[in-house]
Amino acid sequence: MNAVVFDAAAFLATASNKPGVYRMLDEQGELLYVGKAKNLKKRLSSYFRKTGLSPKTEALVARIRQIDTTITANETEALLLEQSLIKQVRPPYNILLRDDKSYPYVYLSSQDQFPRLGLHRGAKKAKGRYFGPYPSAGAIRESLNLLQKAFQVRQCEDSYFRNRTRPCLQYQIKRCKGPCVGLVDPQEYAEDVRHSVMFLEGRSNALASELSQSMERAAEHLNFERAAELRDQIALLRQVQDQQSMDTEQGNVDIVAAAVAPGGACVHVVMVRQGRVLGSKNHFPRVPIEQTAGEVLAAFLPQYYLGVSEREVPGEIIVNAVHDDFPVIIEALAQARGFGVTISHRVRGTRGRWQGLAVTNAEQALAGMLANRQHVQARFEALQEALGLDEPPTRLECFDISHSSGEATVASCVVFGPEGPLKSDYRRYNIEGVTAGDDYAAMRQALSRRFSKLKDGEGKIPDILLVDGGKGQMSMALEVIQELAIHDLTLLGVAKGVTRKPGLETLYLNDTHHELVLPAHSPALHLIQHIRDEAHRFAITGHRQRRGKARTTSPLEGIAGVGPKRRRELLKHFGGLQALDRASVQEIAKVPGINKKLAELIYATLHSD
Structure with a gap:
């Protein structure tokens, strides 16, 4: 029996140009390699060029029998999803991973009168708040640098902070307000911490609006120095809003999106745990007749969640279509799992973005399946x-x-x-x-x-x-x-x-x-x-x-002798094309610059039908 050969040309013909993660599988369906790409089609095309491949890449390509892709909103999300998959599965060809460090977080201490911000890896043992995960330490340092400029919350270690007798260089360059030597009021410092938290929570627009109102009040009271500080803070916020995956410490959600087309259907399931996208999978159920997305979901959800006893059911399932059977499905899931389950359709914010990504991936996977050469x-x-x-x-x-x-x-x-x-x-x-x-x-x-x-x-x-x-x-x-x-x-x-x-x-x-x-x-x-x-x-x-x-081309265009200036005069005189269309030759001839002969030509053109 001949081995199945991966049809790279047919696959690349339908590959997306969007950012995302790709998974290469062998003949047994085992994962060989996980990678991310800013442009999936360009990145995947590079594996199948005729020359210039390394021996390792050639060996990988020879074993490929299937490639699955997951589209993400940006390259940062692709990186986070790629790292999650690598840590979970450890594919054999992802050998360039040099370490197994955990994702970095921004840490805000809570037990201090003057809390500090810093970079944190590892177990979350210290009391305080953790914001992240971030794709890299560099991304955290960029955010911390911005916060230090804008709100001057300290970032020094506690041992350094407790032993200061005079302000350090950070105070001199206006990166810190000197809480170590009592140069800032605790209430003012707490307000700076609150603003930093708003930024780290992704509420930059609300923060900028609040700062704008404060700037206006300061200007009204002739406190121009304070108004200038607030203006600079707003400018920094508008410069950069780092793309990051925020861990809300809640939000176990499955996003289930169905795409239907003549000849097939695809259901794309995205799993989100603790606010982070962990992975996704395509399913291609057989549909005996062209059905709506809601009908496909109503048939898929019970089989998916009730057919496998060990499959985890999250507290919320987000779908892209509705069906009359959903209340019954919700009741059945609640009885089987012992807790309430909700099925949501109209969602906004982060959940709306997850829903959009699931729909995009379902449509892309279905298009690829239908276009498959075999x-x-x-x-x-x-x-x-x-x-x-x-x-x-x-x-x-x-x-x-x-x-x-x-x-x-x-x-x-x-x-x-x-x-x-x-x-x-x-x-x-x-x-x-x-x-x-x-x-x-x-x-x-x-x-x-x-x-x-x-x-x-x-x-x-x-x-x-x-x-x-x-x-x-x-x-x-x-x-x-x-x-x-x-x-x-x-x-x-x-x-x-x-x-x-x-x-x-x-x-x-x-x-x-x-x-x-x-x-x-x-x-x-x-x-x-x-x-x-x-x-x-x-x-x-x-x-x-x-x-x-x-409809966007004026019927006056193309008439010999009627240029832009005369068109403006005609429309100005009559107030629009409808009034001009009702005008007689004599009325058109009254427009400045329009003689009787030209008026007759205009009239004939407008009534040529």
Whole structure:
């Protein structure tokens, strides 16, 4: 039996350009290597270049059979997640880790009259507050340096602090207020500590607002020296807000997001413990019919949490969609685990950010799965069997029409091959000269323009031509194909069922009398749905671009003799295009700089329809 080879080209074609963490697995599914990247696609591409790899990297690449990715909001979060995974699993190829130090924290002592700030690693034995974890000691030093400039809270060791008889250099350069020798009032110092805590808790906006109000009050009382100090503090806060993962000492949460598309679904689970993202995993449940994200979640949650007795259930589960069965699921989870569980949907702040990341990862993973070369090939083979073709098709084209009440009609043509979408072959056709809203005439024009080029030897003939729209559009396409005498082309019409629900489509093969209905779980139907939805998306995008361009372009532009100055005079005189459109030639001629001949040209242009 031949070993499965990792298809790097197909994987990289759908890889994200966002920051995140990647996990390389071997044939048994064992983790080989964990890495982070500012740009996942660029970083992963570097592993599969033809030359320049080290022997270690070549050995790693030879063992790769699967790569999983988790998208994060920024590179800092990617670093924290990478380090968490390395500490938990210790992959064999992460051999460059030189030490196993714990994450660094900012420590604020609480037992002192004048608390101090400092960097802390290891067990949290000392009384006080710990802020973090931070990705590196350098990140902490940067924050401490900023706090020292802004609020001048001491950072010296207690032994040094207790033995001072005169202020040190930090006082001289205005980095400390000299609490060691009683040069600052305890209440003023406590206020500086409170402001430092607000910053460390991530409440920089509230802190800046509070300082701004204090600055205004100081200026009103003519205390300009104090106002200047507050101004400098605000300026420092606005300079940098370090991206960090804050440990709230609470917040055991699972974020479960579902993404659904023709042909599959993905549920991405992110685990957050003690306020920190520990890891995530993709699940690809089989869906017998195209369902909503809420329906997928309602089926997934009980199986995921109740199907495995040792699986931890957090106090809160954040989802990206709702379903009527959630109250029952909450009750079942509470009975099974012995404590209350909540399912949240509308969340803000940090939880909203976690939810967004889970949705992004679910959508990315599903897109990668659907675009997988082996997966697409299997769907093409299923389509061959469903349509009774002699061999698998190699080129599929699908046409769709988009407009708004007949305005800015655009036809799209998308192309799929065994490797997935062939976007270089996509085409759009701006439809002109047809009755507004006449989709049949629009389809005739698009097909005629596309296939008339075949007579001149231009373009490729598809194996299957898909037309979205039912019997009417199918008949129109059949007429065009017959008029142009195009042979060896399978025509497939796609009509939505009575309920118009995906998965219940009716297909017409080569004529309107040959109906075909495929099972909702059929890979061939999933391929047809995928192509149809892509054609619809591409048509809508083109239509919106054309409509937006038409609506942002003045109808006065392009009229000979009407430049920017005369356009301004016309709009100023009439107050807008609507009033100008209602004006007569004589009224237009009254505008300064507009003679009767030019007024007639303007009138004719505005009423050309």
